[in-house]
Amino acid sequence: MEKARENLQLTQQESEAVSQLSVPSHLPNVDSSFYEHFCLRGIRVDRVEPGVIVCSFRVPPRLIDKTGKLATGAIINFVDEVGGAVAHVEGLPVAANVSVDMSISFHSTAHADDELEITSKLLGRKGGYTGTVVVLRNKATGELIAEGRHSLFGRHASKM
Structure with missing residues (x-):
């Protein structure tokens, strides 16, 4: 328990950095939330094909x-977001799917300014369930950083 408590303690520098954060509120007609601004800013979509999305991201x-x-x-956030993006059904709201299961294997790590390639593939759909796999690699070395399997559920309108 003591080890966990130590890991959660902020240094003076971290405490000062947090106190200086400017957190914009998410208001109607505002394009992005704090979450989107903080976590997703910088992801570039390189390629989109049916069932595949390839993105690049420089680690900030x-x-x-x-x-x-x-x-x-x-x-974990990248597996959720990019896996959800490849599962998106055209014509439905982006929030139409919810994550029901994620399993992530961590193979290596990345550091600040490493360029990552994030590839998401649609594994299949059955009823309201969708399965995806997301792979993160170091773009320069090809080293596997993580691989995640992501299951989503959405109640989609019938096409009949």
Whole structure:
């Protein structure tokens, strides 16, 4: 328990940095929320094909943990967001699907300014369920950072 408490303590520098954050509110007619601005800013879509999305992302210092590595929460976020994007059904709201299961294998890590390639593939659909796989690689070395399987559910209108 003591080890967990130590890991959660902020240094003076971290405390000052947090106190200086400007957090814009999410208001009607505002294009992005704090979450989108903080976590998703910088993702570039390189290629879109039926069932495949390939993105690039340069790891910013804001997503680095205390050990100097890309935070595991950021990796989980990429699996959720990019996996959800490839599962999107044209003509339905983006929020039409909800995540019901994610399984992520962490193979390596990334550091600030590493360029990542994030590839999401649609595995299939059955009823309201959709399965995707998301792979994060270091773009320069090809090293596998993480691989995630993502299941989503959406109640889609019948086409009949």
